[in-house]
Amino acid sequence: MDFSLSPPLQALRDKTRQFIAEQVIPLENDERQSSHGPSEALRRELVGRARAAGLLTPHASKALGGLGLSHVEKAVVFEEAGYSWLGPTALNIHAPDEGNIHLMEEVATAAQKERWLRPQVAGQLRSCFAMTEPAPGAGSDPAALSTIAVRDGDDYLISGRKWFITGAEGADYAIIMARTEDGGATMFLSDMNRSEIVLERSMDAMDACFTGGHGVLRFDRLRVPAGDILGEVGKGFRYAQVRLAPARLTHCMRWLGQARRAQDIALAYTRRRTAFGKPLASHEGVGFMLADNDMDLHTARLHIWHTAWLLDQGEQGNYESSRAKVVCSEAEWRVVDRCVQMLGGQGVTMETPVMRIFMDMRAFRIYDGPSEVHRFSMARKLVQAAEKDADVERGVPEAICSIPPLQH
Known part of the structure; x- marks a missing residue:
């Protein structure tokens, strides 16, 4: 696996980062939001801005009007979009539409794609x-x-x-x-x-x-x-797997952007805020939290990129996407939780975006499968794979062992 980014992907990453900073974050305090999310009017404005920037629905195929991004390319772009909680809505890569678009491209008939998918890729439908x-x-x-x-x-x-x-x-x-x-x-x-x-x-x-x-x-x-x-x-459950493995991973990508933003805010705050005669970041306890956050962010990114790479190789990636979902949801949550702690009173008010990120992210450990369910599934597959290996070692022909090997 090559961890370098091609020049076109670097340019797309930078373009997305600039778009989020200049066109999306200024709308985060827009009144067209409620406890049930952005209004349709705000969504359409955001979509219009992304369309004008050439960033709308980048994961859809070029034939449908998207950018045809690979899974690894999505990992880079979706993280940048996730830096704002409105970013995924703007790029039309928010849940559940992102996963539904992927599923429809894979399974829907030509007539179904024209009726529902093409206008959805254009940002006209949810x-x-x-x-x-x-x-x-x-x-x-x-x-x-x-x-x-x-x-x-x-x-x-x-x-x-x-x-x-x-x-x-x-x-x-x-x-x-x-x-x-x-x-x-x-x-x-x-x-x-x-x-x-x-x-x-x-x-x-x-x-x-x-x-x-x-x-x-x-x-x-x-x-x-x-x-x-x-x-x-x-075949509904089979198609659900077509949707769920990539959709679990794109959740990890988007929330990684939010966790990175919380870390950026905490780092800036602890560098300028003083206590006991020196900046907070100079205190060992705070410095350790900043370092732990960096490790968690990097670990999450590696899981995302590796699983995305497997999907790009044509692997199903069900086991790996479960593993990534657990690791990322818990690591990214730890990052944001530490950021609240470092910000102190600022972290539990809307004085910074961190409280909002904290509240939004907590559910990530539950939806698309709670961590416990993924751990249970992983453990079962690990045992099955070990039993298969034992059968082969005992001389049972591999062809009759029904449990497929884990993908690495």
């Missing part, structure tokens, strides 16, 4: 991904999926409830995961302006950086034509 359900439905355990889709002629009737659906309020279309009569999971596409889709409420959440907040949705016999199935019937 989407949501409706999978998580209230108990006893699917959460960290997707096998508990309880939303059902019943065949009715050439259509399907979808019934069920979803919650924690990011971006639900104001979304133009949804990707809905439902269980079909054969017991498998299937993804369906639907416009959101349907009477059978009810936004019961937007949930009050700790974070406030996602346009549309987090909603509770109800589907009352929503009629979806078979032509609006995303991919094939019964």
Whole structure:
């Protein structure tokens, strides 16, 4: 793996950094924000600025109007965009749209791409991904999926409830995961302006950086034509993996930018703020926190770049993306937590952006799989791989060992 950045990528990184500093950060105190995220009017203004700068939806293919970035290139650009909590919205790389765009490019039909994906890449539409359900439905355990889709002629009737659906309020279309009569999971596409889709409420959440907040949705016999199935019937969980591995990683990229910003603020503050006759940064306890932050940031970046590189080689990267998600969510959280501590009273007020970053980031250790679920999954795969190796050593032909080797 080559860690050097090509001259074009360096130029794109610098362009993105300048755009965030000059066009996005000045809007962070804009009144068109609420506890449920930036308003649609603010989103459209931000998108317009990114479009004018040539930075809109950079991860989408060039054929659809994006920049066709590789995963490693995304790691560089998304970190820069994440330096502001409004940056991902501006570049149209925020969750869940970024992951949905990737999934739609991989799985959708040509007609579905023209209807939903192309205008989404252009920043004209927003989407949501409706999978998580209230108990006893699917959460960290997707096998508990309880939303059902019943065949009715050439259509399907979808019934069920979803919650924690990011971006639900104001979304133009949804990707809905439902269980079909054969017991498998299937993804369906639907416009959101349907009477059978009810936004019961937007949930009050700790974070406030996602346009549309987090909603509770109800589907009352929503009629979806078979032509609006995303991919094939019964392959929903397989397609979810197409979306989840890269989407876990892009979360790590964006939040790395926020953590780096918190560190920059803390470093500047501790250099100029004096206590007991010298700058805070000169005190060993504070200096250690600055150093620990630098190590955590670097460790997170290495995990991101390595996993991105694997994805660029055509690997699935499911194990590595789980590992990166745990390492990055916890390392980046430690960075921001230390920054709050170093800032003291400033860190627990809106006098600096650090409190806002702290509140937004805490959820990162939960969504896209809590750290505990990823650790459980990783441990299971480690044991399975070890058992496979033991079988081979005992003379069992490798061809009949069903557990694939871990990707490194």
